[in-house]
Amino acid sequence: MPQLPLITGADPARSLDALFVNAPLRDYGQRPRTNDYTLPVLGMAYIATYAQQAGFNVGVLDAEAHGLGIMETAKLVNAAAPRWAAMNLLAPTYEMSARIAAALDPDIALMVGGHHAKAMPARILADPRMANLRALVLGEGELRVAALLEDEQRRRELPGVVWRDRLLGTQATGIPDDKKLSAQMLGPDINALPYVNRAFLPQDPYQAAPTETDRRLAVSRNTALLQHAARAGHTEANIVGSRGCPYNCTFCGAAVSANPDLLIRVRGPENIIGELDMLHDEYGVTAFRFVDDLFLGVGRVIDEQMEAFTRHKIGERYVWDATGRINVLDRISDQELDRLVANGLREVALGIESGSNRILKAMDKRINAEMTERVARRLVEHGIGVKGYFILGFPGESHDDLEATVRHIHNLWRIADSAPGDVRASVFEFRPYPGTPVWQTLTAAGHDPDTLLAYGDVDLTEDGADESMRQRDEFNFSVGIQFGDVPLTKVRSTLATLTREQHERNQATQETAA
CATH class of the missing domain: 3.20.20.70 (Aldolase class I)
Incomplete structure (x- = not known):
C-alpha cells in the first residue's frame, strides 16, 4: 500500500482490505472549512477495530476531520486501492458520499451503512452513482462487515444485508440459516467488543x-x-x-x-x-x-x-x-x-x-x-x-x-x-x-421527499453570526422550507x-x- 498519511490505523506494508471513509459535511474543495475540530467517527472506528482484530488490514479516511474536498477524498481512496471502500451515510451529507462513490475506481467494491442507509435502502440502491454498491448493511455492522471482508458471497447468509442483483436489477437480501447467530450479528454483545483502537481517530x-x-x-x-x-x-x-x-x-x-x-x-x-x-x-x-x-x-x-x-x-x-x-x-x-x-x-x-x-x-x-x-x-x-x-x-x-x-x-x-x-x-x-x-x-401531509432531502448550508453571516461562533461545522443544515x-x-x-x-x-x- 502506498504511504498515505491521511489514512489512519492501517499497516502500510500490506494491501488494504477495507478503507472506511467519512465523507466531509461540505465540499471543502469549494470552500475551506472554518473550524478545525469535528466529533470522531466512533461507530466507524468500532467496526474498523473489530475487522482489524479479525486479521484484516483496514484504515480510516476521515475527510471531515481533515477538511478534504470531494475529489481529493476520491483520489486518496483510489490511490490506496482497497478491496472495499465503506461509507457511513447520513442524510445531510448523502450527496457528498454519493459523489465520492461515483468517482471511485470500478475495481473497488463499495459497502455502506448508517442512518440514511437504513431509512432509504431502495433509493440508495437505485442511485446510479452507487453502481458498485455490493452490500448495504442495516444497523450495527461490526460482525457482518468482518464477514463480508472474509468473503463477499457471505452476504447471502447475513441478516440485514441488501444489494442489487446486477442481472435481474432487483433488490436482494441475505437470508440467515441460524436465528441465534442472526440475532448476534444484528445486535452484538457490546461488552465483548474490543475497545476502540484510537489509531483510527485522527482527532481523538x-x-x-x-x-x-x-x-x-x-x-x-x-x-x-x-x-x-x-x-x-x-x-x-x-x-x-x-x-x-x-x-x-x-x-x-x-x-x-x-x-x-x-x-x-x-x-x-x-x-x-x-x-x-x-x-x-x-x-x-x-x-x-x-x-x-x-x-x-x-x-x-x-x-x-x-x-x-x-x-x-x-x-x-x-x-x-x-x-x-x-x-x-x-x-x-x-x-x-x-x-x-x-x-x-x-x-x-x-x-x-x-x-x-x-x-x-x-x-x-x-x-x-x-x-x-x-x-x-x-x-x-x-x-x-x-x-x-x-x-x-x-x-x-x-x-x-x-x-x-x-x-x-x-x-x-x-x-x-x-x-x-x-x-x-x-x-x-x-x-x-x-x-x-x-x-x-x-x-403524509404532501411534502415531496426530494425536497425534504435538499439539505444546504445555513449562512448566518448576514445576520451577524458566522461559523467560528458555532465552534463546529456539524449539522448547520437547512432544507429551505418554512x-x-x-x-x-x-x-x-x-x-x-x-x-x-x-x-x-x-x-x-x-x-x-x-
Missing part, C-alpha cells in the same frame, strides 16, 4: 483548552486535577457507554419507532471503567465525553454505573460529560446529584429543544419548560454544567412559540449567572431526517442572535478568567 484523544466549566469547577470543587485543568485544560476523549434510546422524540434518527430492530444495551460499568483507565494509561486522558444517545437516561442504570464509579474513585482521577434526559434527572434526589458530582460529572448535554410546551408536546419530549428550568437550576447549583440543544422552526411553530424559546434560553442563562455551573445554548434550524416520526408526518408560521428569515435572524449572544458570553468569561 485531543488536547482541550480550559473552558468556563473547568474554571467554575476549579472554584467549586477545588481538586488538584481541576486546578490544573483550569490552567492548562485536559486531554480529552470521546466514548460510547450504551447503544439505543428508549424514547421517541419525533425529529430524532435514534427514535425507538425508527429503530424497532435495535436492542437497547448498556455497557457494564467495569467494561467502561476499563476503557477509561486504558485511555488514561496510554494517552494521559483525564476528561471523557459520553456521546451515546442517552448515557444518563435510566435511573437504575445511573445507580449501577455510579456505584462502580464510586468504588473505583473515578471522581478523584477524571471528569466526564454525558448526555442526559430531563425527565429522568428531574426525579433523582439531591443526594444522587451529589454522588454524580463526587464521581466527576462535569457537564450534561440535554435535548431541551423548545421553551414552548405546545411544541414540546408535538415533539413527544415528555418534558415541559418548567421542568427544564427546575432541572437546570439543580444541576448548576451542584456545579454541573448544562449544554442545551434547541431547535427553531419546528413544524407548526408559531411566533409565540419562538419567543417562548428565546425567553427560555435567557432564563437559563440568568439561572447560571448566580450558580457555580454554566449553561451553554446550542441552537439549530429544524431539518427533517428520513425514517423519523416527523418525516412520516411531513410526507414548516411553521415563522418565516425562515426570522428563524435565522433569531438563530444568529442567540448564537452571537452565546459567543459573547463565552468571550466574556474567558476575558474575566484571563
Whole structure:
C-alpha cells in the first residue's frame, strides 16, 4: 500500500482490505472549512477495530476531520486501492458520499451503512452513482462487515444485508440459516467488543483548552486535577457507554419507532471503567465525553454505573460529560446529584429543544419548560454544567412559540449567572431526517421527499453570526422550507442572535478568567 498519511490505523506494508471513509459535511474543495475540530467517527472506528482484530488490514479516511474536498477524498481512496471502500451515510451529507462513490475506481467494491442507509435502502440502491454498491448493511455492522471482508458471497447468509442483483436489477437480501447467530450479528454483545483502537481517530484523544466549566469547577470543587485543568485544560476523549434510546422524540434518527430492530444495551460499568483507565494509561486522558444517545437516561442504570464509579474513585482521577434526559434527572434526589458530582460529572448535554410546551408536546419530549428550568437550576447549583440543544422552526411553530424559546434560553442563562455551573445554548434550524416520526408526518401531509432531502448550508453571516461562533461545522443544515408560521428569515435572524449572544458570553468569561 502506498504511504498515505491521511489514512489512519492501517499497516502500510500490506494491501488494504477495507478503507472506511467519512465523507466531509461540505465540499471543502469549494470552500475551506472554518473550524478545525469535528466529533470522531466512533461507530466507524468500532467496526474498523473489530475487522482489524479479525486479521484484516483496514484504515480510516476521515475527510471531515481533515477538511478534504470531494475529489481529493476520491483520489486518496483510489490511490490506496482497497478491496472495499465503506461509507457511513447520513442524510445531510448523502450527496457528498454519493459523489465520492461515483468517482471511485470500478475495481473497488463499495459497502455502506448508517442512518440514511437504513431509512432509504431502495433509493440508495437505485442511485446510479452507487453502481458498485455490493452490500448495504442495516444497523450495527461490526460482525457482518468482518464477514463480508472474509468473503463477499457471505452476504447471502447475513441478516440485514441488501444489494442489487446486477442481472435481474432487483433488490436482494441475505437470508440467515441460524436465528441465534442472526440475532448476534444484528445486535452484538457490546461488552465483548474490543475497545476502540484510537489509531483510527485522527482527532481523538485531543488536547482541550480550559473552558468556563473547568474554571467554575476549579472554584467549586477545588481538586488538584481541576486546578490544573483550569490552567492548562485536559486531554480529552470521546466514548460510547450504551447503544439505543428508549424514547421517541419525533425529529430524532435514534427514535425507538425508527429503530424497532435495535436492542437497547448498556455497557457494564467495569467494561467502561476499563476503557477509561486504558485511555488514561496510554494517552494521559483525564476528561471523557459520553456521546451515546442517552448515557444518563435510566435511573437504575445511573445507580449501577455510579456505584462502580464510586468504588473505583473515578471522581478523584477524571471528569466526564454525558448526555442526559430531563425527565429522568428531574426525579433523582439531591443526594444522587451529589454522588454524580463526587464521581466527576462535569457537564450534561440535554435535548431541551423548545421553551414552548405546545411544541414540546408535538415533539413527544415528555418534558415541559418548567421542568427544564427546575432541572437546570439543580444541576448548576451542584456545579454541573448544562449544554442545551434547541431547535427553531419546528413544524407548526408559531411566533409565540419562538419567543417562548428565546425567553427560555435567557432564563437559563440568568439561572447560571448566580450558580457555580454554566449553561451553554446550542441552537439549530429544524431539518427533517428520513425514517423519523416527523418525516412520516411531513410526507403524509404532501411534502415531496426530494425536497425534504435538499439539505444546504445555513449562512448566518448576514445576520451577524458566522461559523467560528458555532465552534463546529456539524449539522448547520437547512432544507429551505418554512414548516411553521415563522418565516425562515426570522428563524435565522433569531438563530444568529442567540448564537452571537452565546459567543459573547463565552468571550466574556474567558476575558474575566484571563
